Amino acid sequence: MATQQRRERERAQRETLIVNAAREMAEADGWPAVTVRRLAERIEYSQPVLYSHFAGRGAIVDAVALLGIGELAASLEAARVGAAPGEELEAVAQAYLDFAAEHPAVFEAAFTLAEGLPFGPDAPDELKAGFAPLFAVFAPLAGDHDPEAVTEAGWAAIHGLAVLARDGRLRPRHQRERLAVLLEKFTST
């Protein structure tokens, strides 16, 4: 029956409603404020409904993380293709730092809270899509090294910049200069 399809459609809608609500609440008041009770009240359903969609609170965080990684991937790729020739690396790196600064809660979900996301060979498409633009800008700089290793090292450098800056570990007003150092170190020969 068509009823079945409508049901599934409504279920899918409600699932994105949940994920979006969790994301907005986290971005507004931090992840500790995203409790199952408050989330349920926000979407105007009772708590057990959440558990019919997700295995638990952690699974909801993972869903936000996956969504965020997809957006980060799209943002990186957009920065790459929109950059002037020769400036792709800088554009991608800047996009990465901007994403971390503008969506701290999503970034936190993706890189420190998520626990159920598989990595390595059987990672979701969003994760591989995020690696692609990084590989595109770092691989040409590989020289004698393994292009993937260079990409991973470059990614790590940018990521470290993002997380240490977010936690207030670095001098706030020198982010631009730190990035310039990194770019020069990676591009020179």
Next chain:
Amino acid sequence: MATQQRRERERAQRETLIVNAAREMAEADGWPAVTVRRLAERIEYSQPVLYSHFAGRGAIVDAVALLGIGELAASLEAARVGAAPGEELEAVAQAYLDFAAEHPAVFEAAFTLAEGLPFGPDAPDELKAGFAPLFAVFAPLAGDHDPEAVTEAGWAAIHGLAVLARDGRLRPRHQRERLAVLLEKFTST
């Protein structure tokens, strides 16, 4: 009276007992397993005793973080002075990665759980002591840039390598190669 001094001595002993217990429990079963109740039972005191030493659970985590940062600083400095001339950077970087891999719970406390630690100008000595060996190996590579900015960028690169590897985001067997890439990028020219 001398009684006062004995009291303070015993209090200090118990405080380190608490911090060490928290650290061991976290290293054994992860931070979520370090509850106030379990910690109290472990040290064979009731819960309120913990609150007479620390403002709350978070303050205990901060204490472990500070302790760990001190050890990390000592480890980095030892690696630097013990390295052959010209290999100080590699030794320090390797020590950083080793510390993160061997004490994941302490590393987590120091860099993702700690919330009450002050940074910037009025940071505790342990934090400044940790920056010193990094500055010592990175500043000579500054060239035209600000030495502190280069140090921060280099630290971020190593740190990113540590956290991404810890979370299983990077290919496990290529850590050595990634580090080699980083070292070459920073030392060339």
Next chain:
DNA sequence: TCACGATCCTAGCATCGCTAGACATCCGAG
């Protein structure tokens, strides 16, 4: 119309961080 199945909610459990108030213990003054 009616019985069945899916959907949802109320109520509750165990556990968490934290705290008030009672109890015990130790110290120094008389």
Next chain:
DNA sequence: CTCGGATGTCTAGCGATGCTAGGATCGTGA
């Protein structure tokens, strides 16, 4: 040596958390 006060510790409990069992309610198809 005794006793009052201060110090230290514990028992018991509060509000809130993540999660779940069981019953009520609704729509569906015969």
